[in-house]
Amino acid sequence: MAESLGLKESISMALGGMIGGGIYAVLGVVANITMSAIWVAFLAAGIVAICAGYSYNKLNSLTDNQGGSVTFVQCYLGNSTLAGIAGWTLLFGYIGSMAMYAFAFGEFTAAFGIIPGSVLEVPTRPLISVLAVAGFVGLNLLGSRTTGAAENVLVALKVGILVVFGLLGLVYAFGFSGAQFEYGVSHLGGFDPLMAAAISFVAFQGWQLLYYDQEGIENPVDTIRTAVYISIPVAVAIYILVGMVTVNLVPQALTSHPHVALKDAASLMMQPYGLAQLGAVILALSALFSTGSAINATLFSSAYFAKGMLGDDILPDQIGSSDADGVPERTVLVLGAITGAFTWFGGLGAITSFASLSFILVFGAMSYLAFRQRDHDEVNAVIPAIGTVGALAFFPLMMYNLYTREPNTFYIVLGLAVVVLAVELLYFERDVIEAEVTEFEPDPGVFDEHN
Numbered sequence: 356m357a358e359s360l361g362l363k364e365s366i367s368m369a370l371g372g373m374i375g376g377g378i379y380a381v382l383g384v385v386a387n388i389t390m391s392a393i394w395v396a397f398l399a400a401g402i403v404a405i406c407a408g409y410s411y412n413k414l415n416s417l418t419d420n421q422g423g424s425v426t427f428v429q430c431y432l433g434n435s436t437l438a439g440i441a442g443w444t445l446l447f448g449y450i451g452s453m454a455m456y457a458f459a460f461g462e463f464t465a466a467f468g469i470i471p472g473s474v475l476e477v478p479t480r481p482l483i484s485v486l487a488v489a490g491f492v493g494l495n496l497l498g499s500r501t502t503g504a505a506e507n508v509l510v511a512l513k514v515g516i517l518v519v520f521g522l523l524g525l526v527y528a529f530g531f532s533g534a535q536f537e538y539g540v541s542h543l544g545g546f547d548p549l550m551a552a553a554i555s556f557v558a559f560q561g562w563q564l565l566y567y568d569q570e571g572i573e574n575p576v577d578t579i580r581t582a583v584y585i586s587i588p589v590a591v592a593i594y595i596l597v598g599m600v601t602v603n604l605v606p607q608a609l610t611s612h613p614h615v616a617l618k619d620a621a622s623l624m625m626q627p628y629g630l631a632q633l634g635a636v637i638l639a640l641s642a643l644f645s646t647g648s649a650i651n652a653t654l655f656s657s658a659y660f661a662k663g664m665l666g667d668d669i670l671p672d673q674i675g676s677s678d679a680d681g682v683p684e685r686t687v688l689v690l691g692a693i694t695g696a697f698t699w700f701g702g703l704g705a706i707t708s709f710a711s712l713s714f715i716l717v718f719g720a721m722s723y724l725a726f727r728q729r730d731h732d733e734v735n736a737v738i739p740a741i742g743t744v745g746a747l748a749f750f751p752l753m754m755y756n757l758y759t760r761e762p763n764t765f766y767i768v769l770g771l772a773v774v775v776l777a778v779e780l781l782y783f784e785r786d787v788i789e790a791e792v793t794e795f796e797p798d799p800g801v802f803d804e805h806n
Contacts (some may be wrong), residue, residue, distance in 0.1 A: 524601070
């Protein structure tokens with residue numbers, strides 16, 4: 356873009372990255388674990404996220420080489436392998452996020468009831484999800500990009516619909532339903548809210564994408580810092596409002612078809628006004644719009660992130676070229692293909708858990724890096740310490756929750772994590788492995804002498 360992004364555009368990008376599709380995809384998964392204590396889950400995840408945001412900001416201000424997670428690891432630890440692993444982990448987290456958005460896009464499209472449940476014996480939901488990813492891959496290949504001004508409008512619409520949804524839901528809950536509004540007090544004694552917080556963590560990513568485009572942001576260090584500190588609390592407030600309304604109005608929908616429970620809640624709250632069908636349609640259209648734009652924005656940003664990794668020799672050249680003008684086409688195609696495979700074969704629980712796991716690890720690592728800089732006067736050691744401890748707690752809680760509640764999902768997520776880590780180590784330690792193999796290879800001349 357010709358002009359640099361200001362504070363409003365940066366807040367819109369950060370908030371849009373979180374609100375874009377997370378609430379539609381994550382809400383049902385989180386609510387099934389904690390129900391009316393969902394506010395605790397979103398609050399806990401938001402606290403860890405804001406601590407990570409503080410850590411990113413401090414790391415960004417303490418170095419002249421501004422960047423994101425990869426740059427910070429390289430700068431403060433000087434370890435290319437760890438920097439590469441952080442980059443790959445984050446990239447897979449973005450792929451998981453896009454797959455999650457595409458899954459929700461397919462669910463809400465199917466919920467209209469216009470399209471049959473299967474086409475030529477192929478289930479409709481994964482087909483729609485893959486077609487959505489393919490469509491946005493095509494848009495990115497054409498070079499389309501949402502401007503900062505347009506992003507302000509898009510985010511205002513998305514946030515506005517959800518806020519109106521939440522407020523009308525409160526009006527219905529306290530003015531029409533007659534049922535007692537539950538706050539989940541009985542659930543506060545167990546680990547369920549924290550387990551749900553860990554799984555919901557993927558809904559709080561997106562703001563860190565600002566750090567990868569600092570050249571296009573006016574006064575980047577100060578602007579990004581302010582944008583992060585505003586956008587994360589706003590996202591927490593919206594998630595809590597929408598989550599509490601939904602679990603109180605349609606708890607049965609969260610059990611029977613959790614992925615589209617927001618649509619059922621919108622229908623119910625508009626009944627007193629004779630607009631039940633309209634409420635459901637508006638909410639479903641909002642979900643399609645939000646998840647679709649989230650796929651597009653994340654694909655664009657992650658492709659540029661990958662381009663930077665290509666320039667640093669952190670990704671293989673076969674994935675794309677760092678010298679390409681704009682987004683590397685091969686990179687977009689590769690990211691789209693992997694995303695399509697994830698959303699076709701994966702369940703929403705597995706996709707969400709895998710993506711959350713990726714961001715927990717990276718955000719926790721950034722909090723730890725900031726904690727290591729506590730000797731600087733401008734770094735408050737308590738905040739990154741909370742972020743580090745929070746991430747360390749979320750990791751085992753999420754894995755335990757999956758193991759006990761969804762063992763199949765647990766093994767899928769564990770298998771994906773092991774495969775990703777193995778591929779990362781093989782790639783970044785390939786020179787060491789090659790040297791070791793060469794050292795133990797027999798000399799061909801000696802072998803011939805013995806024969």
